[in-house]
Amino acid sequence: MTSTEPPTTDRADQQTAHQTDQEPAAKPALRPTRQRRAVSEAMASFEDFRSAQEIHELLRNRGEAVGLATVYRTLQRLADAGEIDMLRSEDGEAIYRACSTTHHHHLVCRSCGRTVEVEGPAVERWTSAIAAEHGYGEVSHTLEIFGTCPACR
């Protein structure tokens, strides 16, 4: 998790749900396809942050070819589900990485990409406090630290 999830706009499903009732909304339940499995596995094979295109490329090299569009779609879903972290490189591209499921932030090496997950309860509290102090609600935040790792000094 890179940022606290703001109660994102949950658009209700628009298909006539037949089966038994479910207050919130019954989830379609994703299907375990070869492609989705391949992407998930690929995500577990590297430690740094990579772009959708790089991951697509990685899959191709592995022989487990998956359409680019599918890679984009799958990564987005995984990110929305909180199964992987997504953040934006300095040039605005979305980059992904498999991370622990707890809320945390990143210390990324600007040179080799080596990433360390860090936690800062104090910071979390601070952001909440600041937001509340100004009357802002549904707060979320992004915090990333960039630097040069020991090996790249």
Place this chain on the structure above:
Amino acid sequence: MTSTEPPTTDRADQQTAHQTDQEPAAKPALRPTRQRRAVSEAMASFEDFRSAQEIHELLRNRGEAVGLATVYRTLQRLADAGEIDMLRSEDGEAIYRACSTTHHHHLVCRSCGRTVEVEGPAVERWTSAIAAEHGYGEVSHTLEIFGTCPACR
């Protein structure tokens, strides 16, 4: 300032560049053109973060037409010079705002864009400490808080 400047590219010549010559290399010295003045003035006319295209549009409405490419170029320069802050909206677009020159972060309304500049000495210290703790050097960071402002609740 949205993030600490990573000792990237330029560094020695922050605002120390004076009239007298310097060893490194003489600066071409930007030219005060109508377009640049227009963009700077436009930036001073609003409080929230806006995209290059929106600023270009704003200029057009003001009658002070400026080419889109020039708007992009000028905004980048102002941002590089630290005269305005640039950050990325959640969808990756670059958005700009005239800010105070001291290092600070933002509490941005996800709905109307209303922004509050906030400071957090503790956070600054925390990021430095974390980085040092892991042996990372030349540290910089980005931290933005998003929420819904009182008026948009």
Place this chain on the structure above:
DNA sequence: ACGATTTTGACAATCGTTCTCAGCGGGTCG
């Protein structure tokens, strides 16, 4: 197996941003 539903993928379409390059204009020097 069968129909309903979801997913896929090749390709087109967006869209923000950058590149090109001929023409313009500010600054300078004589």
Place this chain on the structure above:
DNA sequence: CGACCCGCTGAGAACGATTGTCAAAATCGT
């Protein structure tokens, strides 16, 4: 002022990441 140098501008092409399209393929519940 006039010639020049060179940064600056802008219209449009080019780019590159991401999304949309939609017919064909895969899955699921029965």
